[in-house]
Amino acid sequence: QVQLVESGGGLVQAGGSLRLSCAASGRTFSRYILGWFRQAPGKEREFVAAIIWIGGMTYYADSVKGRFTISRDNAKNTLYLQMNSLKPEDSAVYYCAYKSRTTNYGSNYDYWGQGTQVTVSS
Numbered sequence: 001q002v003q004l005v006e007s008g009g010g011l012v013q014a015g016g017s018l019r020l021s022c023a024a025s026g027r028t029f030s031r032y033i034l035g036w037f038r039q040a041p042g043k044e045r046e047f048v049a050a051i052i053w054i055g056g057m058t059y060y061a062d063s064v065k066g067r068f069t070i071s072r073d074n075a076k077n078t079l080y081l082q083m084n085s086l087k088p089e090d091s092a093v094y095y096c097a098y099k100s101r102t103t104n105y106g107s108n109y110d111y112w113g114q115g116t117q118v119t120v121s122s
Contacts, residue, residue, distance in 0.1 A: 001026050001027060001111065002024060002025070002026045002027060002028055002098045002110070002111040003024070003025045003026045003111075004022055004023070004024055004096050004097070004098060004111060004112065004113035005022065005023045005025075005113055005114065006020060006021065006022050006094065006095065006096050006113045006114065006115060006116040007020070007021050007022075007023075007116060008020040008021050008116060009094060009116030009117045009118045010117075010118070010119070011119045011121065012086055012118075012119070012120055012121070013120070013121050014086060014087055014088055014120055014121065014122055015085060015086065016086050016120070017082070017083060017084045017085075017086065018083045018086065018118060019080060019081065019082050019083070020036070020080065020081040020083065020094055020096075020116060020118075021078055021079070021080055022034065022036075022078065022079040022080075022081075022096030022113055023076070023077065023078050024077050024078070024079065024096075024098065025077065028098070028100075029100045030054070031052075031053075031054055031100075031101070031102050032052075032053050032098060032099060032100050032101070032102070033050050033051065033052050033053065033098070033099050033101070033102055033105055033109075034050065034051055034053060034072070034079045034096060034097070034098055035047065035048070035049065035050035035051070035096065035097050035098075035099070035105065035106075035109060036048040036049045036050070036070060036079075036081045036094060036095070036096055036097075037094070037095045037096075037097060037109075038090075038092035038093065038094045038095070038118075039092055039093050039095070039115075040091060040092040040093075043092075045095075046061065047061050047105075047106045047107075048060070048061050048064055048068065048081070048094070049061065049064065049068055049070040049081060050070065050105040050106070051070045051071070051072055051079070052102050052105075053072060053074075056072070058070050059105050059106075064083075064090075067083065067084050067085045067086075068081060068082065068083050068084070069081070069082040069084075070082075079096055081094070083118070086118075086120045087120060088120045088121070088122050089120075090118065090120050091118060091119050091120045092118060093115040093116065093117050093118075094115060094116055094117075094118055095112055095113050095114075095115045096112075096113045097109035097110075097111065097112045097113070098110055098111040098112075
């Protein structure tokens with residue numbers, strides 16, 4: 001089992017920045033993907049970004065391209081999401097997630113963190 005713990009959420013004004021972190025522990029496979037998803041009240045959970053851990057290939061939702069950057073620190077086994085130029089519509093609970101295969105990066109994740117709240121004020 002993989003444990004994921006997000007941190008770094010908070011309240012920020014529109015146009016500001018936040019960096020989210022996700023610390024991973026437990027058993028992992030040699031080839032896997034870590035991704036970020038978000039869910040606002042009354043809306044479905046949506047894909048934000050993903051990274052293939054070995055190799056570092058990244059994927060982004062159109063809504064965050066050019067503003068968000070996903071990255072990883074192998075030594076710390078930690079995933080990051082740098083969020084710049086934040087908009088009120090970015091407000092949501094952000095989750096990191098793990099999947100043990102490197103295909104279909106937008107779905108079929110196996111483990112999820114508890115989430116961290118991001119609120120962007122106008």
